[in-house]
Amino acid sequence: MTSDAPDRGSAAPPIRVTGLRTEFGDTLIHDDLNLDVKAGEILGLVGGSGSGKSVLLNTILGLKTPDAGKVELFGHDIQEGGERDEVERRIGVLFQNGALFSALTVQENVEAPFLEHSDLPMELVGKLAALKIKLAGLPEDAGAKKPAELSGGMRKRAGIARAIALDPALLFLDEPTSGLDPIAANEFDELIRTLRDALGLTVFLITHDLDTLHAICDRVAVLAERKVIAVAPVEDLERSEHPWVRDFFQGPRGRAAQRTYN
Amino acid sequence: MSVPGHNPPFEVGVESARYELRQSGEGLCLAIGGDWTAFGLGNLPTEIMRSLTEGSRPKALDVQSLGHVDSAGALALVEALGSTAPLEASDRQDLRRLADLVGAPSEARQVTEPAASAINTFFARIGRQVERFIGQIWAVMDFQGRLVVALGRHLRNPKRLRLTPLFSVMEQAGINAIPIVMMMCFFIGAIVALVGANLLSTFGVSAFTVELVGVAILREFGAVIAAILFAGRSASAFAAEIGAMRMNQEVDAMKVMGVDEFDALVVPRVLAALLMVPILTFCGDIGGILGGLLVSWATMDISPVFFLERTVDTVSLTHFWIGLVKAPFFALVIAAAGCGKGLAVSGDTESLGKGVTSAVVQSIFLIIMFDAIFAVIFMELDL
Ligand SMILES: Nc1ncnc2c1ncn2[C@@H]1O[C@H](COP(=O)(O)OP(=O)(O)O)[C@@H](O)[C@H]1O
Ligand SMILES: [Mg+2]
Numbered sequence: 212m213t214s215d216a217p218d219r220g221s222a223a224p225p226i227r228v229t230g231l232r233t234e235f236g237d238t239l240i241h242d243d244l245n246l247d248v249k250a251g252e253i254l255g256l257v258g259g260s261g262s263g264k265s266v267l268l269n270t271i272l273g274l275k276t277p278d279a280g281k282v283e284l285f286g287h288d289i290q291e292g293g294e295r296d297e298v299e300r301r302i303g304v305l306f307q308n309g310a311l312f313s314a315l316t317v318q319e320n321v322e323a324p325f326l327e328h329s330d331l332p333m334e335l336v337g338k339l340a341a342l343k344i345k346l347a348g349l350p351e352d353a354g355a356k357k358p359a360e361l362s363g364g365m366r367k368r369a370g371i372a373r374a375i376a377l378d379p380a381l382l383f384l385d386e387p388t389s390g391l392d393p394i395a396a397n398e399f400d401e402l403i404r405t406l407r408d409a410l411g412l413t414v415f416l417i418t419h420d421l422d423t424l425h426a427i428c429d430r431v432a433v434l435a436e437r438k439v440i441a442v443a444p445v446e447d448l449e450r451s452e453h454p455w456v457r458d459f460f461q462g463p464r465g466r467a468a469q470r471t472y473n
Numbered sequence: 474m475s476v477p478g479h480n481p482p483f484e485v486g487v488e489s490a491r492y493e494l495r496q497s498g499e500g501l502c503l504a505i506g507g508d509w510t511a512f513g514l515g516n517l518p519t520e521i522m523r524s525l526t527e528g529s530r531p532k533a534l535d536v537q538s539l540g541h542v543d544s545a546g547a548l549a550l551v552e553a554l555g556s557t558a559p560l561e562a563s564d565r566q567d568l569r570r571l572a573d574l575v576g577a578p579s580e581a582r583q584v585t586e587p588a589a590s591a592i593n594t595f596f597a598r599i600g601r602q603v604e605r606f607i608g609q610i611w612a613v614m615d616f617q618g619r620l621v622v623a624l625g626r627h628l629r630n631p632k633r634l635r636l637t638p639l640f641s642v643m644e645q646a647g648i649n650a651i652p653i654v655m656m657m658c659f660f661i662g663a664i665v666a667l668v669g670a671n672l673l674s675t676f677g678v679s680a681f682t683v684e685l686v687g688v689a690i691l692r693e694f695g696a697v698i699a700a701i702l703f704a705g706r707s708a709s710a711f712a713a714e715i716g717a718m719r720m721n722q723e724v725d726a727m728k729v730m731g732v733d734e735f736d737a738l739v740v741p742r743v744l745a746a747l748l749m750v751p752i753l754t755f756c757g758d759i760g761g762i763l764g765g766l767l768v769s770w771a772t773m774d775i776s777p778v779f780f781l782e783r784t785v786d787t788v789s790l791t792h793f794w795i796g797l798v799k800a801p802f803f804a805l806v807i808a809a810a811g812c813g814k815g816l817a818v819s820g821d822t823e824s825l826g827k828g829v830t831s832a833v834v835q836s837i838f839l840i841i842m843f844d845a846i847f848a849v850i851f852m853e854l855d856l
Contacts (some may be wrong), residue, residue: 359820
């Protein structure tokens, strides 16, 4: 017999964006953008540079107020103050440059969410942080280092360790493999999948990395013309007729990645 | 394509974790309930560990009333049980997976350094302080040397000078500071006049208030107040601007482009300070005299015309020049402290904060010290 945790949560999707419009002054970034992310999936978001991927992430995280439309996380409107705290501790974010607290060591960075949100005894917090640092694939002695003493790849791993500290239900990653060497990037893909399987995460991933899209993404959303123009598994998008999508997946790099994975 | 197994759902509320130790057939059994998550656990792990005496580890686990569980809860369980076996034998799928994730109980990871003897730490501390002090002196001399070289380069080839940053610093640090400097000196002048009038009238020589105000403002306060305000406004700004650029690797980017950071960042700021602090001193002088004038008029009926006439007649111009001569020295000290501390910032935010603080503290300290030295020199020169 296999039982599971009692279902006290709603069946609403982890992320639901409806009719989103975002503008900076006169420039319209998103117009009537809709996106649903399913529980337990790894969703990749692709789009040209400057198409508004990071802005979309900031809007979903509530760092930017939408000019129209609605963003719901687990069925809760993030603009309504009441449940912000509840939502906040169910999500983890890895920003594009890591955004680690530079004055703290890696260990202290990972401990920070626990100190903010829980009353666990310090000893257990220390062990948990060490566990998450190990899970993120960092060597044991990395915990005592300051972010400035780490390489770019290690900083991203430290960022992930902090993002998964509280076992979030939803993990956001902004270009996690950009700037990593191919081996590190592969390891990182592997890490994301392992974490998803181990912690039952839903992952929202912004990336340009065709290998990442092929290797770990269940579905890929394409951001172009201020909208999400398609959400589908990579194989389906490769057959798309849309010019931008075709250029993206059928260019020389796209073909190379396709050959590797088919 | 969703993963099998659990997805931590959005939690509506958190039920506090609880536990109970039961004696059953096979031995001690740990029954747990509520949410064993980072949010529901609280201080429970410490309580369990305290109630378990060594050797009496529970062998079995009862998860009948367990709500949610996450890696924090699983780790606490593994630590209490001393092994992952009971979790792996459980019929809860999420517990089994978490047991896998958490792994066997950890050895104490915190490595504590052996306590050094008191006498040892005492000498170690002194040694570190001395080393730091020498390092600081070295850094200051290094900075001064490079600054002199950079200024020399500019003297030989004035075209090197970057005019845009020079004018922008002159405006922000200098022109924009004029109102506050004048206002500050106005109040100081008024205070000197009030105190002086009170004191001097007891000797029946209240007219000397005019001289008191003139000498105090022109010789000392004009220059010192202007310099202190400049230090507070701009030594901090210099340190913060240059420090943030260091953190952002902008200074490194400049270096590899072949741009000397002293030419681009330090020299314009130093020159702007050298030009603006004397001007601010002059403005401060005017503000201070005005303050004294107004108070004398209001409290002693000394008319403004008489005040100004008497100032011109009795206060020698030497006092004005002495005040103005000090200004460039103050400027140099302030700009050097600000830029030097900014360039010394390392990668983290803490060193940025420390740099900004010590730039202000150091420059104000040096202003007062230089002022005292000047006072002695001018006294010896009978000025
Ligand atoms: N704070 C801002 N003010 C004005 N425009 C912005 C701001 N942030 C982003 N933009 C604009 O929004 C567009 C999308 O940016 P971004 O989401 O960062 O792109 P990307 O998809 O490469 O992550 C860009 O054209 C950018 O110039
Ligand atoms: Mg971006």
